[in-house]
Amino acid sequence: MKKQNDNTVNQEGKPGILRISLVLVALFLFLSACREEAQRNIIPALASKEGGTGGGPIQGNLRVQVFDRISRTPAPGVTVMIGEGTTRRTNGEGVAEFQNVFGPQDIHVFACRGCTATQQGAAAPFLFQNTSFYQVNAANLAIPIAGRLPAQSEGTMVGKVFATEGDAEVYVIAMDDQGGFKFLPALQSRTQRLIRKDEKALIDFPLTFASTQNLDTWAAIRPELGRQAFSQVALLGKVIDSAGNPQGGVQIFARFFDGLNAPQPLYFNTGGIPDPSLTESSPDGRFVILRLPPDFDLFIEADSPGIGIGATNVRLPDKGTVSITLPVMPLLPSTLALSGRVVSYHLDFQEEERLNGTSGFNLGLNGAQILFPGFDVSRSTAAGSGPIISGNYQIQDPLLQNGSYLPIIFGGNAFRPTVQNIKTTTRSQWINYPLAVVPQAQLTDILRAASGNADLDLADSNGELVGRVVQASGALDLNGNPIHTPLANISLSILGDDGSALENLYYLDDQGFVDTRLTQTTGSGGFVYFSLVDAADTTDEVTLVATDSQGQVLRRQWISLTASSVQILDFVLEPNVPAPPKKALGAVVDIVGKPVEDIAATLIGGLPADAETDCPGTSLPVLQRLGDHFGDHDDVPDILPDCKLSARNDYMVQIEQAKGGGDYDIGFDGAAKRMGLSSFQVSDSGRLSGKALLPSVDTRNTANLQNDLDIRSVSSSGGTRGRITFPEHFKLEDLKTVLIGSIKDGERIALGIDTNVLKGKPANPYQMTAAADPLAESYFLLATAQNAAGEESKTLVQGLPEFPSAQDLRMASPPTLSRPLSGALGQGPNPRLAWHPPNDGAADFYRIQLRTAEGDWLWEAFVPGNILEIELPALPEDVEDELDVLKTETPIHWTVRALRAGGLSLHDFNFKLLTDQLESDSAASSLFTP
Numbered sequence: 001m002k003k004q005n006d007n008t009v010n011q012e013g014k015p016g017i018l019r020i021s022l023v024l025v026a027l028f029l030f031l032s033a034c035r036e037e038a039q040r041n042i043i044p045a046l047a048s049k050e051g052g053t054g055g056g057p058i059q060g061n062l063r064v065q066v067f068d069r070i071s072r073t074p075a076p077g078v079t080v081m082i083g084e085g086t087t088r089r090t091n092g093e094g095v096a097e098f099q100n101v102f103g104p105q106d107i108h109v110f111a112c113r114g115c116t117a118t119q120q121g122a123a124a125p126f127l128f129q130n131t132s133f134y135q136v137n138a139a140n141l142a143i144p145i146a147g148r149l150p151a152q153s154e155g156t157m158v159g160k161v162f163a164t165e166g167d168a169e170v171y172v173i174a175m176d177d178q179g180g181f182k183f184l185p186a187l188q189s190r191t192q193r194l195i196r197k198d199e200k201a202l203i204d205f206p207l208t209f210a211s212t213q214n215l216d217t218w219a220a221i222r223p224e225l226g227r228q229a230f231s232q233v234a235l236l237g238k239v240i241d242s243a244g245n246p247q248g249g250v251q252i253f254a255r256f257f258d259g260l261n262a263p264q265p266l267y268f269n270t271g272g273i274p275d276p277s278l279t280e281s282s283p284d285g286r287f288v289i290l291r292l293p294p295d296f297d298l299f300i301e302a303d304s305p306g307i308g309i310g311a312t313n314v315r316l317p318d319k320g321t322v323s324i325t326l327p328v329m330p331l332l333p334s335t336l337a338l339s340g341r342v343v344s345y346h347l348d349f350q351e352e353e354r355l356n357g358t359s360g361f362n363l364g365l366n367g368a369q370i371l372f373p374g375f376d377v378s379r380s381t382a383a384g385s386g387p388i389i390s391g392n393y394q395i396q397d398p399l400l401q402n403g404s405y406l407p408i409i410f411g412g413n414a415f416r417p418t419v420q421n422i423k424t425t426t427r428s429q430w431i432n433y434p435l436a437v438v439p440q441a442q443l444t445d446i447l448r449a450a451s452g453n454a455d456l457d458l459a460d461s462n463g464e465l466v467g468r469v470v471q472a473s474g475a476l477d478l479n480g481n482p483i484h485t486p487l488a489n490i491s492l493s494i495l496g497d498d499g500s501a502l503e504n505l506y507y508l509d510d511q512g513f514v515d516t517r518l519t520q521t522t523g524s525g526g527f528v529y530f531s532l533v534d535a536a537d538t539t540d541e542v543t544l545v546a547t548d549s550q551g552q553v554l555r556r557q558w559i560s561l562t563a564s565s566v567q568i569l570d571f572v573l574e575p576n577v578p579a580p581p582k583k584a585l586g587a588v589v590d591i592v593g594k595p596v597e598d599i600a601a602t603l604i605g606g607l608p609a610d611a612e613t614d615c616p617g618t619s620l621p622v623l624q625r626l627g628d629h630f631g632d633h634d635d636v637p638d639i640l641p642d643c644k645l646s647a648r649n650d651y652m653v654q655i656e657q658a659k660g661g662g663d664y665d666i667g668f669d670g671a672a673k674r675m676g677l678s679s680f681q682v683s684d685s686g687r688l689s690g691k692a693l694l695p696s697v698d699t700r701n702t703a704n705l706q707n708d709l710d711i712r713s714v715s716s717s718g719g720t721r722g723r724i725t726f727p728e729h730f731k732l733e734d735l736k737t738v739l740i741g742s743i744k745d746g747e748r749i750a751l752g753i754d755t756n757v758l759k760g761k762p763a764n765p766y767q768m769t770a771a772a773d774p775l776a777e778s779y780f781l782l783a784t785a786q787n788a789a790g791e792e793s794k795t796l797v798q799g800l801p802e803f804p805s806a807q808d809l810r811m812a813s814p815p816t817l818s819r820p821l822s823g824a825l826g827q828g829p830n831p832r833l834a835w836h837p838p839n840d841g842a843a844d845f846y847r848i849q850l851r852t853a854e855g856d857w858l859w860e861a862f863v864p865g866n867i868l869e870i871e872l873p874a875l876p877e878d879v880e881d882e883l884d885v886l887k888t889e890t891p892i893h894w895t896v897r898a899l900r901a902g903g904l905s906l907h908d909f910n911f912k913l914l915t916d917q918l919e920s921d922s923a924a925s926s927l928f929t930p
Contacts, residue, residue, distance in 0.1 A: 048072070049910035049911065049912045049913065050069075050144060050910060050911035050912045050915075051067070051142040051143055051144040051910065051911050052141075052142060052909050052910030052911050052912075052913070052914070053133070053136055053138035053140065053141050053142075053906065053907055053908055053910075054139075054140050054908050054909075054910070055138055055139035055140035056138070056139055057103070057137045057139065057907070058101055058102055058103060058104070058105060058137055058138065058139050059102060059139065060099065060100060060101065061097065061098070061101070061139060062082065062098040062101045062105065062107075062139060062141070063095060063096075063097050063098075063139065063140050063141070064080045064088075064090075064095065064096045064097075064098075064109070064141045064142075065093075065094055065095050065140070065141070065142040065143070066078045066090050066094045066095075066109055066142075066143050066145060067094050067142065067143075067144055067145070068144070068145060069144035069145060069673075073094075074090070074092065074093050074094025074095070075090060075094045075145055076089075076090050076091060076092050076093075076094055077089060077090060078090045078094070078096075078110070078145070079109070079110040079876055080096040080107065080108070080110075081107075081108045081110065081873065081876050082098060082101065082105045082106065082107050082108075083105060083106060084873070084874075085876065086098065087876045103137060104135040104136060105135070105136065105137070106132065106133070106135060106873065107132065107133045107136060107141060107143075108130065108131070108132040108133075109130065109131045109132070109143050109145065110130050110875065110876060130858070130859040130860075131143050131145065131859070131860055131861070132859070132860075132861040132873065133862050133906070134861060134862065134864070134867060134870050135863070135864055135867060136862070136864075136906055136907060137907045138907045142910075144911070155667065155668055155699055155705060156665050156666065156667050156705065157174060157665070157666050157667075157668065157677065157697070157705050157706075157707065158230060158231075158663070158664065158665040158666075158706050158707075159230050159664060159677075159706050159707045159708045159709060160227075160230040160662065160663050160664070160708050160709075161187060161661040161662065161679045161692060161708070161709045161710075161711060162216060162227065162661070162708060162709070162710045163216075163690075163710050163711045163712070164212075164213055164216075164660055164661035164681055164690075164711050165213070165660075165683065165689070165690075166211055166213040166214075166659065166660050167659055167660075167683070168659060168660070168661075168681045168682060168683050168689065168690075169186040169187075169658055169659055169681070169682045169758070169759075170187045170660070170661040170662070170679060170680070170681050170682075170711070171183055171184060171185075171186055171187070171679065171680050171753070171758055172184045172187065172664040172666060172677065172678070172679045172709070173677070173678045173679070173680070173739065173750045173753065174666045174668060174675050174676070174677050174678075175675070175678075175748045175749070175750055176668055176672035176673075176674065176675045176676075176699075177672060177673055177674045177675070177696065177746075177747060177748075177915075180672070181750070181782065182666055182667070182668075183737060183753070183758075184666055185658065186658035186659070186682075186758070187212070187658070187660075187661050187662040187663070187664055188320075188656050188657065188658055188662055189209075189210075189211040189212040189213070189320065189656065189658075189659065189660045189661075189662055190317075190319055190320030190321070190654065190655070190656045190657075190662075191208070191209045191210050191236070191320055191321045191322075191323055191655045192317050192320065192321070192322045192323065192604070192652055192653070192654045192655075193207050193208070193323045193652070193653045193654075193655065194314070194322060194323065194324050194558075194650075194652055195583065195645065195650065195651040195652070195653065196325075196650050197648055197649055197650050198327075199244070199325055199327070199583075206586050206587075206589065207585060207586060207587070207589070207601070207653060207655060208236065208323055208590070208591065209588055209589065209590055209596045209599065209655050209657065210234065210236050210288075210320075210321045210590075210591060211590070211657065211659065211660040212320075212660045212661050212662040213660040213661065214590075214591055214660075215228040215290060215321065216228050218234075218266060218274050218288060218290060219290050219291065221266065221276050222266075222276060225291065226291065228290055228291060229291070230663050230706060230708065231293075231294055231663060232290070232291050232292060232293065232294070233292050233293070233294050233316050233317055233318075233319060233320060233321065233322070234288055234289065234290050234291075234292060234320075234321045234322075235254075235288065235289045235292060235298065235300075235314060235316065235321070235322055235323075236286070236287075236288050236321050236322070236323045236324075237252070237265075237286065237289075237300070237323070237324050237325065237326050238285045238286045238287075238325050238326070239252070239281050239285045239286075239287070239302055239310075239325075239326050239328055240325050240326070240327055240328070241327070241328065241329070242327065242329055244325075245285075246281075246283060246284055246285025246286070247281065247285050247328055248280070248281050248282050248283040248285060249280055249304050250280055250281045250285075250302050250303070250304040250328055251279070251280045251281075251302070251304060252267075252281070252289075252300065252301070252302055252326075253300070253301045253302075253303070254289055254298055254299065254300050255298075255299050255301075255374040256296060256297070256298060256299070257296070257297045257299070257373045257374070258376065259374060259375045259376035262289060262292065262298060263289055263290060263291050263292070265287040265288060265289045266278075266287060266289075266290070267279075267280065267281050267282060267284075267286070267287050268281075268282060268284040268285075268286040268287065268288075269282050269284065270282050270283055270284055272284060272286075272591060272592050272593070274288060280304065292316055293316070294316055294317065294318045294319060295315075295316060295317075295318055296315075296316045297313055297315055297316070297373050297406075298313070298314045298315075298316055299311070299312075299313055299314075299373050299374025300312055300313075300314060300326060301374075301400060302326050302328050303400070304328065309328055309329070309400050309401065309402055310326050310327050310328040310329065310400070310402045310403065311399070311400040311402070311403030311404065311405070312324070312326060312404045313374075313404060313405065313406050315541070315560040319662075319663060320662075328402070329402050335399060335400055335401065336399055336401060337394065337395050337399070338394070338395045338399060338422070339392070339393060339394040339395065339432075339433065340353065340392075340393060340432050340433040340434050340435060341353060341362070341383070341389065341391040341392050341393065341434055341435070342365045342368040342370065342383040342391045342409060342411070342435045342436065342437065343363055343364055343365060343391055343434060343435075343436050344362070344363040344365060344415075344436065344437065344439060345418070345436040345437060345438045345439070345442070345466070345568065346362075346512060347468060347486075347508070347512050347524050347525070348486075349362050349434055349436050350434050350484070350570070351483055351484070351485075353432060353434035354432055354434065354477040354478070354483055362391075362434075363390075363391075364383070364384075364389060364390030364392070365383060365384075365390070365391045365411055365437060366383055366384030366390055366391060367382060367383060367384055367412070368382070368384075368391065368393075368409055368410065368411045368412075368415075368437060369381070369382055369383075369409070369410040370383065370393055370395070370407055370408075370409050370410075371407065371408050371410070372395070372399070372405055372406075372407050372408075373405070373407075373408070381393050381394070381395055393435070402424065403423070404421065404422075404424075405421070405423075405424070406419055406421055406422075407419075407420060407422060407435065408565070409435050409436070410437075411437030413440075414439060414440055414441070415438060415439055415440060416437070416439075416440050416443055416458070416464070416564075416565065416566045417564065417565040417566070418435075418436060418437050418438055418565060418566045418567070418568050419562060419565055419566070419567045419568070420435055420436070420567070421569070432477060432478050436568060438464075438466060438566045438568075440458065443464060443466075443566065444457060444458055446506070446513075446528055447530060449513070449514045449516070450504070450506045450514050450516055450528070450530070452516075460563060460564045461563050461564075462530055462531060462563065462564070463531040463540050463561035463562050463563050463564070463565060463566075464528065464529065464530055464531065464561070464565075464566040464567070465494075465527075465528065465529040465531065465542075465544070465559065465566070465567050465569060466526075466527075466529075466566050466567070466568055466569070467526070467527060467528075467567075467568060467569035467571055468484075468521075468524065468526050468527070468569075468570055468571065469487045469490045469492070469521045469525045469527065469546060469571050469573060470484035470485060470486055470525055470570050470571065470573070471484065471485060471487045471572065471573055471574065471575065472484060472485075472572070472574075473485040484572065486521070486523060486524055486525025486526070487521065487525050487573055487575070488520070488521050488522055488523050488525065489520050489521065489548070489549050490520060490521045490525075490546050490547070490554070490573065491519065491520050491521075491546070491547045491549075492507075492521070492527055492544065492545065492546055492547075493505070493544075493545045493547070494529050494542050494543070494544060494545075495542060495543040495545060496542060497541065497604055502529075502542065504529060504530040504531070505527065505528075505529045506518075506527065506528050506529075507519070507520065507521055507522065507526065507527050508524050508527060508528065509524065509526075510522050510523045510524050511524070512524055512526055514528065529542075529544075540560075540561045540563075541558070541559070541560050541561070541604075542559055542561065543556055543557065543558055543559070544556065544557045544559055544569075544571060546571060546573055548575060553646075554573045554574070554575060554648075555571070555572075555573055555574075555648055555649055556649040556650065556651075557649070557650050558604075558650040558651070558652055579646065579647070579648065580647040580648060581647055582644035582645060582646060582647055583644065583645045583646075583647050584644045584645075585644070588601060588655055596655075596657065598658070598659065599655050599656065599657050600655070600656045600657075601653060601654070601655050602653070602654045602655075603651060603652075603653055603654075604651075604652040604653070661681075664679075668699060672699055673698070673699060674696040674697060674698055674699060674747060675696060675697055675699055676693075676694060676695060676697070676747060676748060676749045676750075677692075677693075677694040677697070677707060677709060678691065678692065678693050678694070678741075678749060678750040678751070679691065679692040679709045679711060680752070680753060680755075681711050682755045682758065682759075687755070687769055688752055688753075688755060688768070688769040688770060689713065690711040690712055690713045691711065691712065691751070691752070691770075691771075692709035692710055692711050692712065693709075693749055693751075694707050694709055695744075695747075695749070696747040696749070719752070719767060719768050719769040719770060719805070720740050720752070720767075720768045720770065720781070720803075720804050720805060720806065720807060721765050721766060721767040721768070721805075721806055722765055722766060722807045722808040722809060723764060723765040723766075723808050723809075724738070724764055724765070724766060724783060724808070724809045724810075724811065725808070725809070725810040725811065726793075726811055727793055727811055727812060727813035727814070727838075727839070727840065727922070728813060728839060729787055729789065730785055730787050730791075730793065730811070731787070732762055732763075732764050734786060734787045734788075735757055735762040735764075735766075735784075735785045736784045736785055736786055737753060737754070737757050737758075737782070737783065737784050738753065738757060738766045738768065738781070738782070738783045738809070739751075739752065739753040739754070739768070739781070739782050739783075740752045740753075740768055740770055740780070740781050740782075740804075741779065742773035742775075742776035742777075742778070742779055742780075743776065743777050743778045743779070743780060743798070744773075744775055744776060744777055745777075746916075748780060749773070751770040751771065751773060751779075752768040752769060752770025752771075753768060754766045754767065754768050755768075755769075766783075770803075778798070778799050778801055779800040779801075779802070779803055779804060780796060780797060780798045780799075780800065781796070781797040781800070781804070781807055781809065782794070782795070782797075783795050783809050783811060790924070790925045790926070791922070791923065791924050791925075792814060792922060792923040792924075793811040793812055793813070793814055793920070793921075793922040793923075794811075794920065794921045794922065795809050795810065795811045795812065795919070795920045795921075796918055796920065796921070797809065797919075798916065798917075798918075811922075812840060812900060812921075812922045813838035813839040813840045813922060814838060814898060814922035814923055814924045815835045815836060815837060815838050815843070815846070815897075815922065815923070815924050816836040816838075816924060817835050817836075817896065817924045817925075817926050818834040818835050818836055818868075818869075819832070819833070819834050820833070820894075820926070820928035821926055821928070822926045822927050822928070830871060830872050830873075830874060831871075831872060831928070832869060832870070832871045832872075833848060833869065833870055833871075833872070833894060833896075834868060834869040835868055835869075835924065836868065837865075837868065837898070838898050838922060842865045842866070843865045843898035843899055843900055844865050844899055844900055844901045844903060844904055844905070844906075845862055845863060845864050845865050845899055845901075845904075845905075845906040846862070846863040846864075846865065846867075846896055846898055846899065847860065847861070847862055847863075847896075847897040847899055848860060848861040848862075848863060848870070848894065848895070848896055848897075849895045849897070850892055850893070850894050851892070851894075851895075852890060852892065852893065853890070853891040853892075853893055853927065858892070859872075862906060863906075864905075864906045864907075865906075889929055890929070891927045891928070891929050892927065892928055892929070893925065893926075893927050894925070894926060894927075894928065895923050895924070895925040896923060896924055896925075897922070897923040898921070898922045898923070899914070899918065899921055900918070900919045900920045900921070901914050901917050901918050901919065902917035902919055904917060
């Protein structure tokens with residue numbers, strides 16, 4: 001229950017009662033107030049030292065300052081409570097004053113929604129976790145509040161590490177001004193190999209791997225165009241003839257969706273090296289296009305008079321390289337102009353148009369806009385511009401034969417835009433290529449019927465797949481292409497990237513209506529899938545799998561769906577047809593054909609039970625993991641010749657290697673105002689052979705959160721080594737890191753790290769190779785460990801005047817939780833939290849933190865070292881409760897941290913001094929449910 005305001009002051013300092021909530025605080029100063037305070041220092045006195053306690057014991061007056069931890073400006077309108085219910089609001093200077101108060105007090109800071117900073121108006125909302133100080137005896141208390149709005153509570157530093165060695169592992173470490181640090185696993189190089197069912201190579205299928213260092217080296221061939229920068233990807237292609245052999249003398253043209261030209265390709269010479277002087281493919285057949293944006297559609301044309309032509313669409317990956325083959329065939333004539341009608345979608349619209357395009361049940365749509373990816377948007381085609389027949393269109397821009405196209409059709413507000421695949425062959429003419437748009441109302445009705453929710457509407461983040469399972473009827477259309485007929489009794493599944501089955505796939509009955517009871521296709525062959533594209537993404541890549549009544553997989557197809565659009569698909573099967581020869585995966589090789597080790601090869605989309613696919617000795621969807629980096633796999637060969645894939649399917653094989661550097665992204669907490677970055681390059685021998693340092697970056701400057709790092713070689717100064725003493729219940733393998741760094745202007749930069757820890761093989765004594773920093777004011781050592789029980793121990797040795805050659809480290813024992821323990825239930829809105837002191841002696845004080853299981857901060861408290869139990873105080877009446885998580889059976893993660901801070905007292909300290917003098921920090925964590 002909420003406590004009413006009480007004008008009497010609790011002088012006994014007894015712990016009160018609280019329920020945890022997330023609330024909004026007023027934080028806005030009007031210009032007039034600013035002018036009035038112009039002659040005053042608006043930064044609270046203790047705020048310059050990041051907050052804390054002081055002023056001697058409480059002897060009648062208590063002054064509490066509340067300020068923004070980031071800007072250090074006052075936080076007006078904040079509710080401050082002492083004892084069991086006496087409250088005050090902070091004024092325009094962020095100060096709340098209490099009189100007639102004596103001795104130790106429990107002091108709590110809450111925020112309120114709708115509070116007024118001044119009489120002139122309400123404050124702007126500002127979300128933060130609540131903060132408490134238990135039994136503190138200090139007349140002045142300055143409490144920093146940490147913002148919890150996304151822009152203020154957390155962020156990500158991103159960038160790329162350059163100038164790395166190809167066989168070296170590269171790590172990035174971040175350390176903030178609060179002493180917290182994070183380090184990433186070795187940065188990954190990645191290549192995705194797209195294997196299409198119509199590719200001709202059926203044996204020893206090559207898997208070429210391009211590392212991040214390869215891309216950087218190739219980009220350096222044309223330095224005037226810039227580096228292969230952070231988040232940019234590459235396309236590695238090979239032009240082949242109808243037999244799968246490399247084809248020379250071919251020019252490559254690449255364009256983006258809107259017709260803008262992509263960067264020019266680099267062609268490989270006969271020695272397998274990109275040569276900027278080449279203007280067409282050599283007999284090597286390979287080309288590479290660099291500096292491409294991720295997650296974009298790229299349209300590629302290959303053309304060479306008398307040799308061949310080809311065209312295809314490729315969805316670029318989110319990082320690394322995508323590798324394809326591009327078949328070219330000698331065709332005359334080489335181009336054609338398509339025509340047909342744009343109609344309102346129904347299941348058999350294509351057959352209706354192909355059999356008789358001048359009449360029928362199809363409703364032609366005049367005015368529909370048709371855009372072919374790779375062509376200029378201004379040159380889109382409008383339906384209805386041809387002969388009298390409604391919805392007629394004719395593509396003015398000629399298309400290549402031997403091409404694969406994905407036109408997008410826009411029908412106006414009443415229709416969902418559609419994407420429809422068109423393949424052209426030697427038989428292709430110019431007539432009767434039917435296109436369709438899907439009525440929004442029709443698709444919405446299907447969604448509502450499938451979900452059972454009559455109010456559900458299509459979302460912009462959705463992408464839909466509407467189609468039929470079909471087979472060839474034996475009849476041909478006017479272009480000589482097969483006419484399809486629906487296929488019943490086929491089971492479908494949609495697989496995600498990890499191979500798991502996705503929901504929202506439904507079948508249509510014979511009349512084309514959704515029936516949620518169906519488990520197979522009917523006589524209509526129809527189905528619909530509603531993709532749940534993440535709001536931050538624009539695409540959703542899935543695998544469609546068809547299985548017959550005997551459980552035989554007939555086909556699988558990799559499909560890229562686009563948000564706010566429908567993809568129309570005829571999923572063509574060949575039941576009762578002998579399977580073609582399988583495609584056997586060959587060696588994973590580098591650009592010059594040398595086998596690549598230490599890789600993980602994964603079949604994207606997973607692999608269902610498929611009698612036509614044989615990958616013995618592997619655990620799918622992971623095809624293979626090699627090398628020490630991924631553990632010992634003696635039973636797995638160095639290449640993949642025994643893995644055979646069905647030739648009637650499309651696949652995507654992803655190859656990763658934790659070498660050669662690459663992109664990084666590393667998060668930081670909102671409490672951090674500055675963050676320094678370091679990067680290390682570790683050779684196969686385990687030695688630190690280079691480093692990159694970036695001085696601390698102001699995390700409040702959100703426009704400058706991308707920072708690239710250049711590895712540079714360093715000369716070893718002999719390094720640092722020493723023995724670590726672990727607390728009880730900790731083992732050597734619990735060691736997470738040992739690093740050495742320098743301190744300049746109060747900011748920490750890591751100089752070296754124990755490479756054995758990075759590789760998962762910690763040693764005692766530890767050993768680091770690093771160079772002294774000529775600008776260092778002092779040096780520090782940091783070691784952390786976490787055991788299987790979730791207990792943590794961190795030791796920080798600071799103030800070393802010289803670069804240490806030897807330094808032993810002792811890690812402190814963590815406290816032990818008493819209640820509530822993991823799995824505890826029924827704690828209610830006012831739980832009591834209790835713990836036991838560390839075995840190796842009491843802490844100077846304790847820091848208690850509560851978060852949701854997802855990591856959202858709720859509340860933190862500081863407690864003197866002689867107190868081992870607290871009760872959360874009740875929420876004051878004037879504080880609005882936004883998220884009452886302690887009444888919703890939401891798991892709560894709570895942590896007790898034991899701080900050993902050089903004898904600092906909770907009654908007289910500041911956070912900057914705490915950070916500077918902190919000797920060790922150990923913690924115990926648990927989850928409980930209210």
